[in-house]
Amino acid sequence: MFQNIVRFLAIFFFGFVSSSTFSPARPPSIPLAVRSPYLNTWLAVGGDEATGGHLAERWPRFYTGSINGWVGMIRVDGETYSWMGQPGPDPVTQVSVEYTSTKSVFTMNVNDMVEMRISFLSPIAPDDMKRQSLVFSYLEVEVAAADGSTHDVQLYADISAEWISGDLSALANWDYGAVDDVVYHKIFRQTELKYSESGDKADWGNWYWATGAADGVSYQSGEDNVVRGLFATSGFLESSADDNFRAINAQWPVFAFSHDLGAVGTHSQSVLYSIGLAQTDAIQFNGAGDVRPLKSLWTEYFGNELEALHFFHHDYSTASSMAASLDSKIEEDSISAAGENYMIITTLSTRQSFAATQLVGSLGQPYLFLKEISSNGNTQTVDVIFPAHPIFLYTNPYLLKLLLIPHFENQEAGKYPHDWAIHDLGTHYPNATGHPEGDDEHMPLEECGNMLIMMLAYAQKSGDWDFLADHYEMLVQWAEFLVDESLIPEHQLSTDDFAGKMANQTNLAVKGMIGLEAMSVIASATGHLEDADDYSAIAHDYIDQWLTLGIAHDESPPHTTLGYGLNDTYGLLYNIYEDAALGLDLVPDWVYDMQSSFYPFVEARYGVALDTRHDWTKGRYPTRILKPRLTGMPLARSDWEIFVAAVSSLETRNMLIGDIAKWINETTTDHPLTDLYDSKLGGYPGIMFTARPVMGAAFALLTMEGKAPVLQRQRASAA
Structure with a gap:
C-alpha cells in the first residue's frame, strides 16, 4: 500500500x-x-x-x-x-x-x-x-x-x-x-x-x-x-x-x-x-x-x-562467457568510436537485429534467412539486408554472404524475369519461394545498387574475392542496369517506399553511381580490367553531372535536394556513407562538408527528418502519397541518421547520435525499438517499423576501419 x-x-x-x-x-x-x-x-x-x-x-x-x-x-x-x-x-x-x-x-x-x-x-x-x-x-x-x-x-x-x-x-x-x-x-x-x-x-x-x-x-x-x-x-x-x-x-x-x-x-x-x-x-x-x-x-x-x-x-x-565478451567488445568499441550515446544505440540494436534471422540448410551449404519484421513480413528483402549489413560485417562478414547467397541461387536459375535485382525472395516469411512472375515490389535502382555495394563490402572485409568472381555475370547485369538508369532515375520507389514513388531522386541516383564505382573495384579485383575502367569512367561522368543536378547551390545554406531541381527541399543523403565505407572516393569531400554543415539547420528535438515529404504541413507534397498513419509526422529514420552521422563532422555526428539516444530515453511509446519516428514529438506509427533488423545500421561507424574518424577530423577542421 x-x-x-x-x-x-x-x-x-x-x-x-x-x-x-x-x-x-x-x-x-x-x-x-x-x-x-x-x-x-x-x-x-x-x-x-x-x-x-x-x-x-x-x-x-x-x-x-x-x-x-x-x-x-x-x-x-x-x-x-x-x-x-x-x-x-x-x-x-x-x-x-x-x-x-x-x-x-x-x-x-x-x-x-x-x-x-x-x-x-x-x-x-x-x-x-x-x-x-x-x-x-x-x-x-x-x-x-x-x-x-x-x-x-x-x-x-x-x-x-x-x-x-x-x-x-x-x-x-x-x-x-x-x-x-x-x-x-x-x-x-x-x-x-x-x-x-x-x-x-x-x-x-x-x-x-x-x-x-x-x-x-x-x-x-x-x-x-x-x-x-x-x-x-x-x-x-x-x-x-x-x-x-x-x-x-x-x-x-x-x-x-x-x-x-x-x-x-x-x-x-x-x-x-x-x-x-x-x-x-x-x-x-x-x-x-x-x-x-x-x-x-x-x-x-x-x-x-x-x-x-x-x-x-x-x-x-x-x-554466458561468450556473450559477455561480445558485450564488452561492442560497448568498448562503441564508446571509443563515438561515446556513451552511441553505445546506448548499438547495445539496444544487437539482439533485435540478429533476432530477425534464422540459420538453415546444411553444413555443406548453410543459409541465413531474414524476415522483414513488422513492416510487411517479406523474406530476404534486399533493402532491409542493406541497412542491417553493418552489424554482420562487424560481427562476422560470413553471415552477410549467407544472406546474399539465396538471391544468386534464385536469379541465376532464371527464376526472376527482370534485369534488375529482385526486391525480396518471398511475399511472407518463411516462404522464400521467389517471384517467378516478377510481381515483387519493384525498387530496381535501389536493389541493384544495394547488391553491388554489399558484395564489395563483404569481399573487402572477408578477402573472399572468389565469391564475387563466381557471380560476376549477374553483377554485370545489375551494373548495366545502373548504367542505363542511375543518372536520371525514373519514377520509382526507393527503400523509403512508404513515401511513394518519385522521379529524379537525388539520394537514389547517387546510390546507383556508387554502385557503379563499386562494380569497377569488383571488376578490377576479379581480373576484368577493361570493365573496371569503363564502369569507373561512367560513375565519374555521372557524379560530375549529379553535382549540378542534385544540389541547391544558391540556397542558404546549400544542400542536396530531395529531387533534381527541387531547391526548397532536402533529404538525408545517407547513401554517400558507402562511398566512404568502401573507400571509393567518388563523392567529393566538399559534398560531405556541405551536408554536415546543413543538417544542424533542419534539426528537430529528436533528429533530422528523413526528407521534406514527411512534414505535410509544408504543403509541398499531397498526403495521398503517404500511408494515412504516417501523414503529419516529420519522420526520422534512425538507421539512415547513423549512416549520415558516420560521414559527418564530429559536431554533426554527435548531434545526430545524441538526438537518437535522447529519443530512446524520452519516447513515451512502448514497442520494441523503431527505425521510423516523429523527429519533433518522439512518437511513431504504431507497431509498424518496430523490432526490425535494419537497426543493424547502428554499427555503421564500427565497420569503417578508421576511415570515419579521419573524415570527421578533416571536416571538423574545415568547418
Missing part, C-alpha cells in the same frame, strides 16, 4: 517513476527472450508511467504486442510476491534494469528481506554456427538474503500456451518429460500448419520450457488460475499434468515449475530456465531446382531436438 502511494505521488508531482533506474538508457521496450523471428519477447517501458519497465507489473509481449504469458512468483517466509507478469500477488520492488547487447538484468527487492537478480540472456555467437543455430534463450534467477537473516524461499515460473500461435482458438497439445537431468514442458499446436503464421507467430514446431532436475523441483500444467493459485497459497506444485488438451484461450493452460530453495542466506542461490522453439523444417526455398524445404541448421549438429535442448541448457556457462 505504501509503495503504491509513493508511486502515485512520484507520478503526480514529477511525471515519472523513480523507483527503478535504467542503464545505460530507458528504452521504449526491453528485450527479454529475443532470439529469432518467433522467439521475440519484450517488456514494454513507455506508455504507462506507473508500470513501464516493471517486470512484475506488465505482461511480456511478442513484438507485435500480443501477450506471451510468462509469470514469475516468489514465496518468502510464507508470503507470496510477483516478480514477472501482470496478474498475481503484490509485486516485488524493482530497483534497477540494465541491458547489454545480449542480456537484460532486473534487480528486485522483496520487502527488504530478499534481493533477486533476474537475467534474460539471448546469446549471440556470430562465429559459432552450432550455437547460433539454436533458437533458445536463458532466464536465470538469483536469490539472496538482503537483511543478513535466513529466509525460507520458494520460486515459481510458468509460460502459457500463447507462445505457440497467434490464433488463440488453435488447439494446444503438451507433454512433460526429462532428458537426463533436464526436465521440460513441451507445447505445440495440435494441428501444425507448416510454413504458416498467425499474428506473425509460427504455427508449427515444438516449444520447450525447461529447467534442471533437482531436489525440491515440482511441476504442473493446467488452468492458469489453478496452477498459479496453488503456488501462491502453498508454495508448491503437484507434479501433475493436465490431460485436457484444448484451445489456447480455453481456461488458459500454463506450464509451470516450482523450486523449493529452502533456507536462503546471504550466499545466493540460482535457478536456470531455458525457453525456445525447435523446428525441423524452417524455410521453403525456390533456389536452384525445385522449391524445397530447408531444415534448421541445428539439425546438422544434433540427432534430435531433445539433444539440442540438453546441450543448450548445459551450455549456460560457455554461452
Whole structure:
C-alpha cells in the first residue's frame, strides 16, 4: 500500500517513476527472450508511467504486442510476491534494469528481506554456427538474503500456451518429460500448419520450457488460475499434468515449475530456465531446382531436438562467457568510436537485429534467412539486408554472404524475369519461394545498387574475392542496369517506399553511381580490367553531372535536394556513407562538408527528418502519397541518421547520435525499438517499423576501419 502511494505521488508531482533506474538508457521496450523471428519477447517501458519497465507489473509481449504469458512468483517466509507478469500477488520492488547487447538484468527487492537478480540472456555467437543455430534463450534467477537473516524461499515460473500461435482458438497439445537431468514442458499446436503464421507467430514446431532436475523441483500444467493459485497459497506444485488438451484461450493452460530453495542466506542461490522453439523444417526455398524445404541448421549438429535442448541448457556457462565478451567488445568499441550515446544505440540494436534471422540448410551449404519484421513480413528483402549489413560485417562478414547467397541461387536459375535485382525472395516469411512472375515490389535502382555495394563490402572485409568472381555475370547485369538508369532515375520507389514513388531522386541516383564505382573495384579485383575502367569512367561522368543536378547551390545554406531541381527541399543523403565505407572516393569531400554543415539547420528535438515529404504541413507534397498513419509526422529514420552521422563532422555526428539516444530515453511509446519516428514529438506509427533488423545500421561507424574518424577530423577542421 505504501509503495503504491509513493508511486502515485512520484507520478503526480514529477511525471515519472523513480523507483527503478535504467542503464545505460530507458528504452521504449526491453528485450527479454529475443532470439529469432518467433522467439521475440519484450517488456514494454513507455506508455504507462506507473508500470513501464516493471517486470512484475506488465505482461511480456511478442513484438507485435500480443501477450506471451510468462509469470514469475516468489514465496518468502510464507508470503507470496510477483516478480514477472501482470496478474498475481503484490509485486516485488524493482530497483534497477540494465541491458547489454545480449542480456537484460532486473534487480528486485522483496520487502527488504530478499534481493533477486533476474537475467534474460539471448546469446549471440556470430562465429559459432552450432550455437547460433539454436533458437533458445536463458532466464536465470538469483536469490539472496538482503537483511543478513535466513529466509525460507520458494520460486515459481510458468509460460502459457500463447507462445505457440497467434490464433488463440488453435488447439494446444503438451507433454512433460526429462532428458537426463533436464526436465521440460513441451507445447505445440495440435494441428501444425507448416510454413504458416498467425499474428506473425509460427504455427508449427515444438516449444520447450525447461529447467534442471533437482531436489525440491515440482511441476504442473493446467488452468492458469489453478496452477498459479496453488503456488501462491502453498508454495508448491503437484507434479501433475493436465490431460485436457484444448484451445489456447480455453481456461488458459500454463506450464509451470516450482523450486523449493529452502533456507536462503546471504550466499545466493540460482535457478536456470531455458525457453525456445525447435523446428525441423524452417524455410521453403525456390533456389536452384525445385522449391524445397530447408531444415534448421541445428539439425546438422544434433540427432534430435531433445539433444539440442540438453546441450543448450548445459551450455549456460560457455554461452554466458561468450556473450559477455561480445558485450564488452561492442560497448568498448562503441564508446571509443563515438561515446556513451552511441553505445546506448548499438547495445539496444544487437539482439533485435540478429533476432530477425534464422540459420538453415546444411553444413555443406548453410543459409541465413531474414524476415522483414513488422513492416510487411517479406523474406530476404534486399533493402532491409542493406541497412542491417553493418552489424554482420562487424560481427562476422560470413553471415552477410549467407544472406546474399539465396538471391544468386534464385536469379541465376532464371527464376526472376527482370534485369534488375529482385526486391525480396518471398511475399511472407518463411516462404522464400521467389517471384517467378516478377510481381515483387519493384525498387530496381535501389536493389541493384544495394547488391553491388554489399558484395564489395563483404569481399573487402572477408578477402573472399572468389565469391564475387563466381557471380560476376549477374553483377554485370545489375551494373548495366545502373548504367542505363542511375543518372536520371525514373519514377520509382526507393527503400523509403512508404513515401511513394518519385522521379529524379537525388539520394537514389547517387546510390546507383556508387554502385557503379563499386562494380569497377569488383571488376578490377576479379581480373576484368577493361570493365573496371569503363564502369569507373561512367560513375565519374555521372557524379560530375549529379553535382549540378542534385544540389541547391544558391540556397542558404546549400544542400542536396530531395529531387533534381527541387531547391526548397532536402533529404538525408545517407547513401554517400558507402562511398566512404568502401573507400571509393567518388563523392567529393566538399559534398560531405556541405551536408554536415546543413543538417544542424533542419534539426528537430529528436533528429533530422528523413526528407521534406514527411512534414505535410509544408504543403509541398499531397498526403495521398503517404500511408494515412504516417501523414503529419516529420519522420526520422534512425538507421539512415547513423549512416549520415558516420560521414559527418564530429559536431554533426554527435548531434545526430545524441538526438537518437535522447529519443530512446524520452519516447513515451512502448514497442520494441523503431527505425521510423516523429523527429519533433518522439512518437511513431504504431507497431509498424518496430523490432526490425535494419537497426543493424547502428554499427555503421564500427565497420569503417578508421576511415570515419579521419573524415570527421578533416571536416571538423574545415568547418
